[in-house]
Amino acid sequence: MAELNSVELVVSGRKLVTPEGVRAGHVLIGDGRILAVTDADSRPAGATRLDAGDAYVLPGLIDSHVHFRTPGLTHKEDWEHGSRAAVAGGVTTVLDMPNTVPPTLSPEALWEKAGLVRGHSLVDHRFHIGLDPERPELLAELAPEVATSAKIFMAGHHTAPTVVRDPAQLEKAFIAAAQSGVQLVLHAEDGELLALLDSWQGAPGSYGHYEAHRPRTGTIAAVARVVELVRRHGARAHILHLSSAEEADLVSAAQAAGLPVTFEVTGHHLSFTDADTRRLGARTRLSPAIRGQADQDRLWEALRQGLPSTLGSDHAPHTVEEKTRSVEQSPPGLPGVQELAVAVWTGMRRRWPEEDPDTAACRLVRHLASGPAELFRLPGKGRLEAGADADLAIFAPEATWMLSSDQLHAKCGWSAYEGWTMTGQVLRTLRAGRVVWDLESRSFGAYDGQLLGAEEV
Structure with a gap:
C-alpha cells in the first residue's frame, strides 16, 4: 500500500480497466505515478478525489x-x-x-x-x-x-x-x-x-x-x-x-x-x-x-x-x-x-x-x-497498475454524440468523420496525474509533455 502522505489524487470508479480485467476501485496517484490500485479509498487530508462513476478509467x-x-x-x-x-x-x-x-x-x-x-x-x-x-x-x-x-x-x-x-x-x-x-x-x-x-x-x-x-x-x-x-x-x-x-x-x-x-x-x-x-x-x-x-x-x-x-x-x-x-x-x-x-x-x-x-x-x-x-519499449506506459505513469483517460462508453467541426482541435480544422454519430466519449484525460483535457469546460492543461529518452529506456 502506498504511503498515504504521498497521495495527491485519488481516481475512483466502478470500471477501472487493469491488466487483470475490469474492476471497481481507486487509483492512488502521487508525483506523476500510480502508487496503488486498491479497493480502499485511503485518501489523506488534502488529496483531491475524482469520481469516474460508471465511466471506464483507462490507462x-x-x-x-x-x-x-x-x-x-x-x-x-x-x-x-x-x-x-x-x-x-x-x-x-x-x-x-x-x-x-x-x-x-x-x-x-x-x-x-x-x-x-x-x-x-x-x-x-x-x-x-x-x-x-x-x-x-x-x-x-x-x-x-x-x-x-x-x-x-x-x-x-x-x-x-x-x-x-x-x-x-x-x-x-x-x-x-x-x-x-x-x-x-x-x-x-x-x-x-x-x-x-x-x-x-x-x-x-x-x-x-x-x-x-x-x-x-x-x-x-x-x-x-x-x-x-x-x-x-x-x-x-x-x-x-x-x-x-x-x-x-x-x-x-x-x-x-x-x-x-x-x-x-x-x-x-x-x-x-x-x-x-x-x-x-x-x-x-x-x-x-x-x-x-x-x-x-x-x-x-x-x-x-x-x-x-x-x-x-x-x-x-x-x-x-x-x-x-x-x-x-x-x-x-x-x-x-x-x-x-x-x-x-x-x-x-x-x-x-x-x-x-x-x-x-x-x-x-x-x-x-x-x-x-x-x-515500442515504453516503460511506465499503457497499464493501470502500481509503478506506471499516472496517465489516464476517463471514458463514457454509452455517451452518444455527433462530431462537428467546432469540436475539432487539429490545426487543419476538418475531419472525415464530421457528421458521424459516435458512441463513447472522453470526459477527462490525465497525464502524469494532471488533467490535460476536460470535456465539460473544454479546457486543456499546461504544455509540458516529456520526451521519452534514455532515462526511461
Missing part, C-alpha cells in the same frame, strides 16, 4: 503513428494543435513520424526536433527515426536512447522524401536492424509496381477509380517481401496501416510460423470503404488506399481475434486548400488522433452489440495502450 492511450508536422510543415499541423487533438481523444503518448522538412534521419535531427517540441506538448512522445536510403547500415549503430524504432518508406507520396527503391539497400536495412535490435516500422507498398501500373493505365482521374489505380497488388507484394526479409534476417518488422484481407492473412501466417512480424490497423481502414472514397473524395484519399467491404470485414475480424499489435490513427493533416486540388495533386492523408478511440469503440459496439462492454474496453486498451507500450 492513457498510445498512438504510435502520428505526423505532427514539426518541423517544416506546420501550416498543416503543429505540435500544440496535434497534442490538443490527442488528449481530447484520450491519447497521452504519441510516436511521431520522420517525414518532415527536413526529414529526421539522424540523431542530431531528432534532438533538434525535441528542442522544437519542448514546451509545446500536452503528450509524452518518442520519434521514429527515418531510414536514410543511402546509409541503411547506420541502423546497426542506433542507440536506444535515440530511437527504438526506424521508419522505412517502400513507396513514395507527397511527404515521403526518403523512399527505399533499391532492393539491395532494403535488405541492408533489415540486416542492420537485426544487429541492433531496432524495431522497423514500414509503409509497405511496392512503389515500382504502382508506377508500372500508372505507366500502363494512367494515374487515377477520379475518386471513383482511385482504389483500382492504387490496388492491393502493391501492398500484398510489399508485405510478402517484408515477410521474406524477416524470415531471412530475423529483424523485427511492424507493418503499418494494413489495408487488405490478403495482407492480414500473410502476416497472420508469418506470426503462426514464429516470425517477429506485427501489424497495425488504422481507424480509417476500419471505418471507411472505397464506397466512402467515391462519396467523400480527397477526405479519404489515403496511401495505402481504402479498400472494399470484404477487406474491412477481415480487418475487424483480425481485431476481434487480437491479432494487431497496435491501432493507429496515421494522423496526417493537410489543409483544405491542399485537399481540394485535382485528384493527381491532392495529397493522401487525414487527421485522426482525436477520433481514433471513439471511432473504433463506435465500430465495435455496432458490429458486436451482444459483446460485454468490459471485453470491448479491454480490447481497446490492449491495442491502444499495452500493445504499443510493449512493442
